[in-house]
Amino acid sequence: MAKVHQNFTITQKCELSAGYCLLHLKPASGKLPEGILPGQFVEILAPDNATMLRRPISIHFVDYNTDRISLLIRRVGNGTNAICDLPEGEALDIVLPLGNGFSEDFEAGATVILVGGGVGVAPLLYQASKLKDKGIRVKMVYGARTVDELVVAEAFKPYCELEITTDDASAGTPGRVTDSVCFREYLKEAAMVQCCGPGPMMKAVAAACKAHGVACEVSLENMMACGLGACLCCVEKTVKGNVCVCTEGPVFNIEKLTW
Amino acid sequence: MVKLNVNLGKGLTLKNPVLTASGTFGFGEEYSPFIDLERLGGFIVKGTTLEAREGNPYPRMAETPSGMLNAVGLQNKGVDYFIEHIYPRIAGLDTEILVNVSGKSVEDYAETARRLSLLENIHAIELNISCPNVKQGGMAYGTTCDGASEVVSAVRQAWPRHLMVKLSPNVTSIKDIALAVEGAGADSISLINTLLGMAVDVERRRPYLSTITGGLSGPAVRPVAVRMVWQVAKAVKVPVVGLGGIVSGRDALEFIMAGASAIQVGTANFINPESTIKVLEEIEEFCERQGIKSLDEIRGII
Numbered sequence: 001m002a003k004v005h006q007n008f009t010i011t012q013k014c015e016l017s018a019g020y021c022l023l024h025l026k027p028a029s030g031k032l033p034e035g036i037l038p039g040q041f042v043e044i045l046a047p048d049n050a051t052m053l054r055r056p057i058s059i060h061f062v063d064y065n066t067d068r069i070s071l072l073i074r075r076v077g078n079g080t081n082a083i084c085d086l087p088e089g090e091a092l093d094i095v096l097p098l099g100n101g102f103s104e105d106f107e108a109g110a111t112v113i114l115v116g117g118g119v120g121v122a123p124l125l126y127q128a129s130k131l132k133d134k135g136i137r138v139k140m141v142y143g144a145r146t147v148d149e150l151v152v153a154e155a156f157k158p159y160c161e162l163e164i165t166t167d168d169a170s171a172g173t174p175g176r177v178t179d180s181v182c183f184r185e186y187l188k189e190a191a192m193v194q195c196c197g198p199g200p201m202m203k204a205v206a207a208a209c210k211a212h213g214v215a216c217e218v219s220l221e222n223m224m225a226c227g228l229g230a231c232l233c234c235v236e237k238t239v240k241g242n243v244c245v246c247t248e249g250p251v252f253n254i255e256k257l258t259w
Numbered sequence: 260m261v262k263l264n265v266n267l268g269k270g271l272t273l274k275n276p277v278l279t280a281s282g283t284f285g286f287g288e289e290y291s292p293f294i295d296l297e298r299l300g301g302f303i304v305k306g307t308t309l310e311a312r313e314g315n316p317y318p319r320m321a322e323t324p325s326g327m328l329n330a331v332g333l334q335n336k337g338v339d340y341f342i343e344h345i346y347p348r349i350a351g352l353d354t355e356i357l358v359n360v361s362g363k364s365v366e367d368y369a370e371t372a373r374r375l376s377l378l379e380n381i382h383a384i385e386l387n388i389s390c391p392n393v394k395q396g397g398m399a400y401g402t403t404c405d406g407a408s409e410v411v412s413a414v415r416q417a418w419p420r421h422l423m424v425k426l427s428p429n430v431t432s433i434k435d436i437a438l439a440v441e442g443a444g445a446d447s448i449s450l451i452n453t454l455l456g457m458a459v460d461v462e463r464r465r466p467y468l469s470t471i472t473g474g475l476s477g478p479a480v481r482p483v484a485v486r487m488v489w490q491v492a493k494a495v496k497v498p499v500v501g502l503g504g505i506v507s508g509r510d511a512l513e514f515i516m517a518g519a520s521a522i523q524v525g526t527a528n529f530i531n532p533e534s535t536i537k538v539l540e541e542i543e544e545f546c547e548r549q550g551i552k553s554l555d556e557i558r559g560i561i
Contacts, residue, residue: 003292005532045530052477053322053529095532225320225327226529230285232305232331233320242313242334 001035003098003228007091011068013084016151019075020119021084022060024068028091032067037101038127039219039251042071043227045093050082053225056246057083058123058196059097060152069096072152074119098227099250102127102194102217108135110191114160115177115205117143117197121152123219124196128159139163139186143177143197146170178204187212194251195219206254216254220245261546262553263539265300265521267498269446271383271421273300273355273521276554277511277539280502280525281306281359281385281425282331283476286345287352293532298539300521301355303385304345307375308360309367311337321458321467326477326504327526328456330470332393333361338371342378350380357423361387365413372418382420386411386445389427389452391474401427401452404439415444423500426450428480428487437491448491449500449523451484477526478504485517492518492559506534508541518559 008025015021036059043054061070075081083092102123106112112131114124121142131138138160144150147170156162163182164172173180177197187193187208195205196219209216222245224234229247236245238256243249263275279302284290287302296302314334321328335341341358349356358375362368368386375381388401388410400406411424424440426433428451437448453474458467466472484503492499501514502523511522527534542554551557 005293051322052325052526053327223318223320225329226283226289226532228285228289228532230283230289231320231329231529232282232314232334233329235314235317235319235334237317242317 001033001097003095004033005093005095008069008094009091010086010088013088015084018148018151020149020151021073021075022152023071023073023084025071025092025094026068030067032062032064032069033097036062036069036097038104038130039101039123040097040099041123041227041250042094042096043098044083046079046082047086047090047092048082051079054095054227055079055083056098056221056224056227058219059126060122061126061129072119072122095227099246100248102219102251103192104130104134106131106134106136106191109137111137111139111186111189113182113186113190113193114138114140115143115193115195115197116140117177117201118145118149120197120201120219122196124194125152125155125159127194128156132159139182139190141165141177141180141182143201176204177201178208183208187214190214192217203259206257206259209254217251218254218257219250220252221250261543261551263543265554267383267421267423267447267500267520269421271355271446275300275539276515276521276542277535278357278500278521278523279303279528279535280523281387283525283528287349287356290528290532294536297353299354299535301357303357303359303523304341305335306333306359306361306387306390307335307338307341307371308333308362309338309371311335311340316469318467318469319473321473323456323458323475324479326475326479328458328468328473328475329453330468330473332470333390338374342374346378346381350378355382356380357383357385359385359387359425360414361390361393363393365410368410369413369417372414376418376420383423384418385423385425385449386414387425387452389425391427391429391453391455391472398427398429401436402430404435407436408439408443411440411443411445421446423447423449425452426491427452428483429455433487434490434494437495441495441497445497447498447500447520448495449502450491451480451487451503454480454483476504478506480504481510481513485513488514488519489517489561505538506530508538508545511538511542512545512557515554515558516561518561520558
């Protein structure tokens with residue numbers, strides 16, 4: 001699928017708790033590029049030169065019926081603040097779709113466990129919907145530090161069996177995602193675990209999967225400049241040496257990593 | 260219409276003065292979804308060495324005010340990989356393709372250049388004696404007149420076509436280095452490579468880069484680059500190619516008025532993948548507006 005560079009208008013913006021912001025965007029051309037994969041990302045130019053480099057953001061959801069994409073963004077600095085401060089009706093300068101996606105081909109009736117931590121749940125919503133369409137049983141573990149950060153939990157419910165974990169026990173199962181009932185009871189029967197979240201969380205999930213012989217994909221968010229495989233800044237060390245997360249990833253099977 | 264073609268000498272003629280800076284444009288192909296590569300004067304591919312190099316550990320990049328630090332460390336698959344796998348895919352393009360060559364010894368540089376000389380459609384190489392991100396070679400050669408002369412002389416023996424030499428700004432007298440490489444046989448001189456810099460993450464109390472220091476690029480370095488291009492263009496007879504923070508046609512024209520025959524667009528490619536074409540069109544617009552028929556009318560007027 002071809003990468004494109006175009007403006008997207010913010011059709012709807014929802015400020016959520018804990019500094020999260022949900023943007024719904026429509027391409028100025030009217031048409032989304034075809035074949036966007038769950039797990040891919042966009043590069044957004046921050047308005048008003050708030051930052052020089054673009055900000056890589058996961059694609060949260062794609063709706064080809066209305067030609068809209070959604071982005072779930074957490075405000076962490078000048079770039080994400082400038083993007084989230086833009087009002088509805090304004091346009092963002094975006095390059096997309098970038099990178100690879102999560103695996104989608106499983107036998108009908110198989111179980112796939114999705115694990116998201118904090119803003120790492122962003123790329124998993126579109127994946128959950130795609131898997132459900134294919135007749136895959138999806139179990140989702142949504143981890144957060146505290147209940148305020150569970151900003152899009154409701155959105156997952158139509159597509160999966162959802163379990164929540166919070167570090168401070170303010171909602172769901174107390175503890176980390178690896179303490180979840182899902183992990184304790186169902187890990188062994190999963191065809192694959194697909195995970196996105198903070199580095200230590202993904203490493204703990206990868207270790208649990210390895211211990212039980214379960215396949216696992218993780219989505220990395222190494223700092224990057226171009227997003228196109230040109231600058232070689234976002235590299236991850238793999239069994240085949242340093243590779244660009246923006247082109248060979250962001251999704252990697254843990255067998256390819258040196259974790 | 261303004262006449263934009265530029266003859267850099269020794270068989271290197273560009274249809275316009277817009278080139279890309281090595282390490283910011285991959286092998287060109289990364290940008291083909293966004294621009295027509297054949298509209299460029301040419302592009303300069305990623306730094307190539309005799310043997311494959313893994314580069315430096317992550318993290319390799321940090322954004323700084325109007326710029327960025329990088330410490331990629333010449334990650335590449337080696338010259339033979341380029342010859343076998345990359346060259347056949349891009350050699351047919353109707354634009355000049357320059358290969359940026361780096362090495363850890365004089366022999367490495369010369370052997371890499373010799374292997375590239377077998378490729379018919381590579382009319383020029385850009386010799387990188389200015390990389391700040393590798394311990395051996397690179398900038399080690401580019402910061403003394405003797406070191407620069409030695410490596411340029413050796414490559415001159417191995418490479419019969421156009422030899423562009425890329426200078427480091429991390430020197431006391433850029434003019435002296437430029438005169439040394441001209442004397443050793445350079446056909447043109449490009450500058451500047453990145454400025455050695457450093458940034459600290461105070462929350463974590465550690466540097467942002469795995470290598471602690473790295474190379475600064477982007478608009479932040481442009482005034483330094485324009486000044487150095489002006490100094491070098493006044494001092495040498497060979498053509499000068501200017502780079503450092505060019506994101507617009509006006510930026511490019513600063514370098515041209517300071518004496519550059521051609522320019523390279525670098526970090527701007529990361530911001531806007533169509534930056535090169537934007538720079539080209541803005542140069543054309545400026546010339547039309549000012550009634551300039553040829554860039555010769557404004558080149559080096561400062």
